[in-house]
Amino acid sequence: MSATANPLSAKLTKLLSSSLDDQKLRTSLTALSEFYTVNAVNARHNLRGDIERRGTEVNYLLLQELEKVNNQFLELEAEMNAMNLLCQEMQDRLDTASDKTITLLGQADALREQSNLCEVRQTILEAFLERFTLSESEITILCSTAMDVTPAFFEALEHLEEIHADCNALLITEHQRAGLEIMESMRTYRNISYEKLFRWMQTECRAMSRPDGMIEVRQVTKKAMQALKQDDQFFRSILEELVHVRRNVILRAFIDALTRGGPGGTPRPIELHAHDPLRYIGDMLAWIHQTAASEREFLESLLDNERRNRGRGQAEVKVTKASSLRLVESEETDAEVVASLMDKNLEGTARPLKSRVEQVLVSQANAITAFKISNLIRFYTSTIEKALGTEASLSKTLREISDSSMQVFYEAIGKQSADLLRRPEYPAQDLGPTFAVKEAVSQLKEIMKSFDTSFVQADEGNKDFEPILNSVVDPLFQMCEISAAQQSVFNRAVYMMNCLHYVQSALVYPFTKHKTQDLERQIQEYIDVIVEEQHTALLKQSGIAYLIQALETKDEVTPLSTLPNMDATSVSGVLSNIDHFLGSVHLDLTSRLSKIVSSRLAKTVSSKNVKMFVSAYRQLCEAIEHPLNKYEFPATILVRTADEVEMLLVED
Known part of the structure; x- marks a missing residue:
């Protein structure tokens, strides 16, 4: 018999193929364990009957419960029918009442519309009165003189x-x-x-x-x-x-x-x-x-x-409310x-301010004090003008007394200048700045210091101080020129340069920059005068002055050697003394320039003199060596070459 025809084999196969994880199987086994407690032969034979009996009992219990539910539904149905009857009765009554009150409802609607319209009109009227009329309290507040402004x-x-x-x-x-x-x-x-x-x-x-x-x-x-x-x-x-x-x-x-x-x-x-x-x-x-x-x-x-x-930064006209106060x-x-x-x-x-300031100015003869007063007034004038404006009466008054104070200052300076020019102080033996110059410079320093701390100066090269500086310095130099008129050209130039340098050394502020440059230009002019005088003296001292003059005055065609006293022997005799001159020239220069106060200026003059002398000597050497001038054996005439002279002078 085949395995498929064998019932036992089929059951075993089905049993073995069942999965223990099946939820239905596990539920069934759990329910079975409740009444199948003994694994006996008799119990196994009656297992089907027991299961069928238990199913019948369960179905019977279910029928009993369903009968209870059915009875409850029947009771509910009876109550619903009673309620439907009551509702129908009430609907009939409402229909009757509605028919009777339809006229009353129409009248009520009409009255309601009229009421709403009245309310709208009342609201509009209240808004109009609020917007276009004042309240009694507001009228009292505005018009009653008995009430204070609050x-x-x-x-x-x-x-x-x-x-x-x-x-x-x-x-x-x-x-x-x-x-x-x-x-x-x-x-x-x-x-x-x-x-x-x-x-x-x-x-x-x-x-x-x-x-x-x-x-x-x-x-x-x-x-x-x-x-x-x-x-x-x-x-x-x-x-x-x-x-x-x-x-x-x-x-x-x-x-x-x-x-x-x-x-x-x-x-x-x-x-x-x-x-x-x-x-x-x-x-x-x-x-x-x-x-x-x-x-x-x-x-x-x-x-x-x-x-x-x-x-x-906001608009100049601002709107807050719809009123002219906006x-x-x-x-x-x-x-x-x-x-x-x-x-x-x-x-x-x-x-009262002007009268008192003018009283002070009238009695004021000191130039420095007058200038300090002027600076003080100018400072407050500038400050107060920022607060009041330039056209204010007080601003105009302050400008007037500021101008008056400056006028007093200029008058004091003018009087001092007139005294200097009327009684000039003559240079001393050392040609240094005189006492009058030193006193004027000391006064100028006080004036510059006051101006520097006055809070009214502008930028560098301040134009405000330039006329003040000129009013002090220019008459001073005029006095110096008058007092040095009787001096020699060299001494006058040294004296003027010393005075100029003394004044220039005091001008240390930014607002004196232009005047410092102008004084430097004048100093250079006097340096040129001193250098020229020194150059003439050095040429005479060295003995070549006549030779240089002959060289500079002859025409281009005439040989230099044909001029009087310009033959080779005469020229050689003059140049033979050049070494003696070179040995003493620096001592002589130092002695002549010792009256120059500034060592820097003295060194500048000395350096320029050396350069000018070397240039003149080089020009003479080139002329002697030039074939046009017909000097035979020029090397025997020139004791020193121009380069040697330059080297000796520069080294010394």
């Missing part, structure tokens, strides 16, 4: 301006009459409000009487000034009132500072230092400068100019107003 006043005023501006929109609609009526009423309120604000601000201005300028400006005062800008007439009147108060206060404070000093005598009165011109004038100018700075800070705070400075003046406009106010407020100090 931030609420400016809120109401801004609302008024908004209404006035918004009325322009009404004029281009069909509501022109309403717009005109509202504008007229707002104009009335506006006039009353600005009149009240103007009167209040007048009182505030009269209270700004502290002399130090450091007045704490309240925010409400700043807003008042900004608001008054909208009315040019009121704004100008307030500025005039402010100028009247502040000018008198500052003038009184200046006079007190001069005569009485500060509170309790500290600081002391400025006029106590009238004996010291620099300190006296400096204290007055410093007080005015400090007051100008304090006044600017006060005015900028009053006009709220700091806020505009922070807004630099116009904000540009920074330039505010700066001009501040500068104008400062000019008028400080104007009163100009006259």
Whole structure:
């Protein structure tokens, strides 16, 4: 029998091919283990019956449970039917009620529409009244003289301006009459409000009487000034009132500072230092400068100019709300107003300052002090002009007294120069700078030092100092030329060069660069004169002066040897003494140039003399060696060649 026909074999094959990981198999075995607990023959024979019996019991239990569910569904069905009956009854009642109330609903809808329309109209009316009318409290705040100006006043005023501006929109609609009526009423309120604000601000201005300028400006005062800008007439009147108060206060404070000093005598009165011109004038100018700075800070705070400075770079006209208050003046406009106010407020100090400075200048004869005073005034003039502008009265006064101080300085210098020219001091034996020159240079050093520390100089080659330098130096050199007129050419040149060098050595500042160059050019001119004189003397000392003169004056055709005293024997006799000259020439040069103060200049003169002598001797040697001049055996005539002479002179 084949394996496929054998049932046992088939079962074994199926059993062996089953996988123990099969979930169904494992579940079946688990269920089997619950009642198949004994592996006996009887139990194995009854296994099928037991399984079928257990299946029947399970199905019976399932039927019992399903019967319970069915009974519950039947109960639910009965309840649903009862509910459907009730709902149908209610629907019938609602249909009856709807038919009866349809007219009432239509009336209710109509009333609802009318109510909504009334609400819209009420909203529009309230918005119109809020936008185009002032409240009773706002009218009271703006118009009542019994109420003070507070931030609420400016809120109401801004609302008024908004209404006035918004009325322009009404004029281009069909509501022109309403717009005109509202504008007229707002104009009335506006006039009353600005009149009240103007009167209040007048009182505030009269209270700004502290002399130090450091007045704490309240925010409400700043807003008042900004608001008054909208009315040019009121704004100008307030500025005039402010100028009247502040000018008198500052003038009184200046006079007190001069005569009485500060509170309790500290600081002391400025006029106590009238004996010291620099300190006296400096204290007055410093007080005015400090007051100008304090006044600017006060005015900028009053006009709220700091806020505009922070807004630099933004549009000059800014829009905040739909009112005329939205116009904000540009920074330039505010700066001009501040500068104008400062000019008028400080104007009163100009006259007492000018009279006192002029009194000091009239009694001032010292040129150095006059120059220091002028520098001091120029510094404060430049500083105050930056704060007030060049056209301010105080700025003009400062320029006038600055010019007066410079005039006093030039007059003092002119008087000194006239004294020098009237009584010139003659050169000493050593031809060095005289006492008058040294004294003038010492004074010039003081003037240059003062100018260097005056904070008013410009760049290098400063043109401001050039006329001052010329007024001191030029008369000095004129005196030197007059005093040296009786000297020899050589001594006059040495003396003038020494004086020029002495003055030049003092010009060590950048702003004297041009004059230093001019003096250097003049020194070179006198060096040329000295070198020329020395050259003539050296030629005579060496004995070749006649030979050089003959060489330079003869024509090009005539031989040099045919001229009188220019034959070979005569020339040889002259040149035979050249070694003696070369041995003593440096000693002679040192002796003659010892009166030159500067060793650098003396060395320059000596070097040029050597070069000129060597050049002349070389020219003579070349002429003797030239066949045209018909000297036989020129080598026997020339004791020293030009190169040898140059080497000996340079080595020495």
